[in-house]
Amino acid sequence: MSGQGEYVIDGTAIRSKRAMFTTLASALSFPDWFGHNLDALYDxxxxxxxxxxxxxxxxxxxxxxxxxxxxxxxxxxREVLDDAVEGFATPGRSLAVEIS
Structure with a gap:
């Protein structure tokens, strides 16, 4: 297994769900089809x-x-992040989320 990629979300300026979607999409290079909603975030x-x-x-x-x-x-x-960690099923990879 390869090393770990760490992706940091600086939450100091995130004051809305929409802003968080945009920040996550940018940090994790989401594809263009990302729909900026909770279901699409999980996907x-x-x-x-x-x-x-x-x-x-x-x-x-x-x-x-x-x-x-x-x-x-x-x-x-938070619920989607927790569910995604549990639902992540790519062989040979894992997803971890650290929230502070």
Whole structure:
């Protein structure tokens, strides 16, 4: 298995679910078909075949900014991130999410 790719989301300026979608799409090089909704986020996170080989670690810092500004959006994104880690099934790879 190859090394781990770490992708950091700086949450200091993320105050809406939409902003988080845009930031994730950019950080993880989501394909053009990404629909900027929770279902599409799950679909992309459980695929990630376009990223380099190896394990994937997503680090989201300052998540409390979104939690305070958009609690419902934060909860939805957290749930999708947790579900994607469980549902990630690409052989020889893993997805880890660290939220602070």
């Amino acid at each position: 992309c996170l459980t695929d990630l075949s376009w990223l380099p080989e190896g394990d994937i670690k997503l680090v989201w810092t300052d998540s409390e900014v979104l939690a305070g500004a958009d609690p419902t959006g934060y909860a939805g994104i």
